[in-house]
Amino acid sequence: MAEPLLEVIGLSVDYLTDAADVRAVDRVSFTVEPGEFLGIVGESGCGKSTLLFGVTQLLSPPGEVAEGKVTFRGRDMVRLSRGELRHVRWRDFAVVMQSAMNALNPMKSIGAQFKDTLKAHEKLSAEDVRERSVGVLNLVGIDPVHLASYPHQLSGGMRQRAMIAMALLFTPQLVVMDEPTSALDVVAQRSLMTKIKDLQQTLGFAVIFVTHDMSVVSRYSDRVLVMYAGQIAEAARTEAMFARPLHPYTRGLMNAFPSVTGPRRELAGIPGAPPDLVRPPSGCRFHPRCPEVMPECASREPELYPVGDAEVRCLLYGEHATEAG
Amino acid sequence: MKYLARRGALFLVTFWAALTVNFVIPRVMPGNEAQAVLATFRNVNPAALHALEIEFGVNVHQNILISYFEYLKNCLTGQFGVTAQGVPVMTEITSKLPWTLGLVGVTTIIGFVIGTFVGILAAWRRGGRLDAILPPALFIVSAIPVFFVGLLLIYFFAVKLGWLPLGSNYNLGATPSLSLSFIGDVLDHALLPGLSLVIVTAGLWVYSMRNNMITTIAEDYVKTARAKGLSNRRVMFDYAARNAILPNLTGFAMQLGYVLGGAIVIEYLFSYPGLGYLFYTASTDHDLPLMQGLFLFYTVAVLVCVLLADFATALLDPRTREA
């Protein structure tokens, strides 16, 4: 097996607020293979976006990496100096944010923003800059005339595609996306996802895709991480997870999404609300809402237990468990 | 374009409002101030006197609306009446204008530049020493009334140390010319008043620029710029600062009124014979026509600056061009 592209080991991110230090991401570990499509799912506030920024070294105060290693192509990103990090940015990995309207500078044209990026890393002539810019726009299916347009002049879907185009300027090996489809309608969503998948086949980059939308994840990702309250609840290959969800939380998430083609059944939500991370629940963080809660869940913190190819943070699968699921 | 049309309309409305204020105040205020003042005018150009009577409603026995329209007509044709000495108000104003223009023009620009720079740096280095001390310190300084800053400067530099002159705009007895020594003299005299104004305006600017920067830095596009690997300086200036300054521009222009007010006090304090000093002497002389003319002038000055700022915003912010 080839060396993983990205290895996150025990990453924790804290917010240093006036009231207390909040651990938003708690000892998260995962790997990403070259060309793999990894989905990270969870409710709002579970820490998935924070995880993303922690991995890509884009945290702003009061957020800080508290501990852990993030190894990308063999180098620990957390320990890199600012200059070295800058060199690696965008060439090796790019970030696509949630709302392109907010992620694109409203006062600069698309072309100008592409040019900035190109010039920051390579010495290119004006012609080269234009060629590359046109090239990436073609990749995502945007008419090159829009190099002169400003973000507010493009439709939502186009903006998002422009962001992806910008991410591909250096054909990086990893593209990290933070809910890029949330702001789009279903049709635009589908079109964007298909495009992303296409590009992935053609250019061969890996994708980390953070979302709250299980349906997107089910269709497009190779593997899935389910996050809850700052921790990984379950990690498995997509088909396996959807066929046999292990963690009660994952099961709850599946039940909350109707299938258009499947049989009709009652929709069930997950009772309660995500915990306050200032004072998380004792033991297993999900236990107050868990339909399969056991007495020991309130006192014992579960580890990530291996179940076949997957990993589950649930005492049901702990050393003392007799069966899985 | 709609944006500019709207701002242009506001300009006209405010201009009209200022003209109307000048018409309304004498009629609304208790007492017979205006009548008493105009009675002291002698040997005055009759047309000018008549214009004043219309403006102030003295000795006028016509329908108030008729007076109003005649007054507006007078204003639009430049007939603002005369001062107590019989000098046309406009002439008086234009003769003193250059001194104030120089003083206020230069200091507000310097104050704006300093304040903006410091604000940008303070916001960029959150948690650093600069951010902890400078903005609150400068904000407090800007809360100190301008004249006190002036008094302190006078005390330290003019009285105690004797380095700089106490007042006026150039040495009495010197003849104005474009010679280096005269210019040096002028600068000498303008230094303390200018410094007072710079200190106060910079303080105002640091605070709002810093706050704007902090909000802008939190925006996603700044994060994206960092993610793209752009140099720190590039992100700070080209992405954050440039976008943060824009909302400041119009505010900058509107605050000009405050600065002009401060300049009045400073000119009084330093006996600097500009428009501010003129306003002061007009008020002690109860020269109402001159005061009202000056008030109108000040308002128009602020309005023009606001309009210019609006133009600049429209030019620099592509979003307004569509709106």
Place this chain on the structure above:
Amino acid sequence: MATDGSASDVAVTDGASSGEAGGAARRLLRAVLGNRKAAAGALILFVVVFMAAFPGLIAPDDPHAIIYPPNAGPSSAHLLGTTQLGQDVFSQLIWSTRLTLFVTVIVSAIATFVSMIIGVTAAYSGGVTDRVLTVITDVFLILPVLPLLILLAAYLSPGVTSLVIVLTITSWAFQARQLRSQGLSVRSRDFLVAARVRGERGIYIILVEIVPTMTSLLVASFLALAVFEVGFAASLQFLGLGNSGELMWGTMLYNAQQAAALESGNVWWALAPGAAVAFMGAGFALLNYAFDEIGNPALRPVRRRRGRAPA
């Protein structure tokens, strides 16, 4: 809005709910004491209020009495020396606090109140009323304050009443914009719709339902105004448009200036009242600054564990 590592991303409850007044007051107190700037500002204002309330305790000498040797320097008998006429400067300073504070507070309170009425009415009524009120506000915002003050003062007889009137006229527009935005954001909330359905009249809704939700903004507005009112009042009096017989810091400055105190060496008389004005202004400014921070967490001082600037 930003989706970066800000607290909105993580499920952290802020603890700020629209609870009972008691809880809010306690939280406020904790916030004020916890924030250094707020504590400093509060201390300054406490001192000022004390000076205003009990001047006799600090300065037993009669401020008007013209019995002392004129232009004397500071001494144990006269902490700040005496005026040209032989009055004790320190006494005058302390005894002036009352009227100065009174004027500042009254003007800021009335102006904030008017600002609020106008802003919220504009927000609540919408349509033409909103447009008209907004234009009026904008116009007043552009009219330069001190020139207008001087102009108005020329017509009125100098004194505290005129001072309060002219200051209020020129200051009410200052915060109207912010208050209107806040009013707009509150306008469509459920409890307002409920009130309308109940048939309550507009004024009732404005005063009883909307205004209480805006208390923090109102306090912030009051503070922001107070910072500048004390300076404007003093400036006006300094220029000679006040009543030099009234005991205020501004009139003290005027008298000192008329007597050319600074040039002739009576430095304390010339500078002390100005310092007092700056002192009070600083107190309000500190509280205002801290209030901004308390209200907007993004502006608060940032702690770093390892002291790195963003990479």
